[in-house]
Amino acid sequence: MYRILYVDDQPDLLEIGKTFLEKTDQFRVDITSYSPDVPTLLNVTHYDAIISDYEMPAMDGITLLKTVRSSGNSIPFILFTGKGREDVVIEAINSGADFYLQKGGQAKPQFAELAHKIHQAVQRHKAVDELREKNYELQASYEQLAAAEEELRQQYDKLKKDEEIIRESEIRFHDLTEMLPQMVFEADVTGKYTYINRMGKQMTQLTDEDIQKGYIIRNHIYPEDLPRLLREFQEISADHARTGGPAEYRAVRKDGVIVPITAYTIPIVRDDKIKGFRGIVIDMTEKKKTEAAEILAKRKLVIMNDVSRHIIRNKMAGLIGCAEMISEISSKNERHAISKEIKDLIYSIKKQIDFTQEYEKVGMTLPVWKNLKQIISSIDTQGIPVVLEFKDYDIFADPLLENLFNYFIENSLKNGETVTEIRFSSQERPDGLVLTYADNGVGIHPSQKLKIFEHHADPRQGVGLLLVREILAITDITITETGVFGEGARFEMLVPPGKFRHNP
DSSP: OOEEEEEEEEEHHHHHHHHHHHTTTTTEEEEEEEEGGGHHHHHHHHHHHHESOOSSSSSSSHHHHHHHTTTOOOOOOEESSSSSOOOHHHHHHTTTEEEEEESSSHHHHHHHHHHHHHHHHHHHHHHHHHHHHHHHHHHHHHHHHHHHHHHHHHHHHHHHHHHHHHHHHHHHHHHHHHHOSEEEEEEEEBBBBBEEHHHHHHHHOOOHHHHTTBBBBBGGBGGGHHHHHHHHHHHHHTTOOOEEEEEEEEEEEEEEEEEEEEEEEEEEETTEEEEEEEEEEEOOOHHHHHHHHHHHHHHHHHHHHHHHHHHHHHHHHHHHHHHHHHHTTHHHHHHHHHHHHHHHHHHHHHHHHHHHHHHTTTTTTEEEEEEHHHHTTTOOTTTTTTTESSSOOOEEEETHHHHHHHHHHHHHHHHHHOOOOOEEEEEEEETTTEEEEEEEEOOOOOOGGGGGSSSSSSTTTTTTHHHHHHHTTTOOOOEEOOOOOOOOOOEEEEOOTTEEEOOO
């Protein structure tokens, strides 16, 4: 704790300053409104610093400063005054003031700045004393070394050995950062990278040449996240002791791929000045995928519970009804018909369970690039002619995409009634690639166009299409039914940019 002598002819301001500074638990403040008492107070009490007003009736601040300095006392002296004239500032500095701070503005930030200046002045004063003491020690050592050449040689050899140890330590540090599975970086105050470890280069796809040319951090931060990054750096710059992070951003690699990251940043401070920043960056891609998978799994569980409960309950009601009826029927043909209906209901329940198992696979593996022509060529259309009217595309989707067109075929055969042709086509638009599946059957009634994708739809019509929607949604592909009732069903799938590519 520093002991401070605060001099001002305004008692109210003295009390305010004393209260604020002592509230930090870093200072003990003695106050006096009569400046001529200061030399006497300095003789009886040890103070770490003096804060003085300029305009005081008995002795102004400059005169007090000169009086203290003329006595040989180098105590840190801060002139804290409402006067802002240039000549006063120059005279104060020339007379040996450590800092000149002008009064005015809000009290809290003003006294916070004053506290900061006190710390700076005291630490600098101590550093000067320590430096002076070390200079004396260095001179004594130099004289001893000059008198003993052998001792000088031994110390020189030891210095070389110490330097080698430091060099090896730096190498070990460098090797360690190169081994880390996270990005480690250093940058100057302008945000230009000065060092990136191996993982950092891999994450950003930057080269040594890019770093040497002065690649700037903000160049690979997603535009919407850039203001937060700049604000973080400003806050770190304002508070040297502050550690930035964890802060989440979206980074843009050199190839344009967006990567979610978490960054921890600290300032590089030398001589109480920020020379740059260093930090650690963690690639959060896998974590985000895991979180997305958990959300998807929960959503699928809710949907499947609802679907299965609804369908199986209805089927079980049918089974119970058939079981009650069969005991009351004596006709062999009628009993045979009910037995067949019971088998059909049991098969329907089994099919629903099979579908549930298939549905659980959606999103369980990472999306991959799939070639459309290869997928469509492997479809069993059960003899229905297929017309292909699209270019050779790869689609980034769930591996279950291969099953998607089978569900389209199944839907056409079950509900199309008069289907004699199936047509696949494509069209590139500014908002993405439109893939179209169409048949020439009876089509879908306008009242059912949205319901066919709902999880509460009839399993004979909508369960397969529900799975189609879920498969496509994994990579943000949307699907709508746009056919004309009476002319056939038509499903349009919009693949967003970046999720398709054309093969020449």
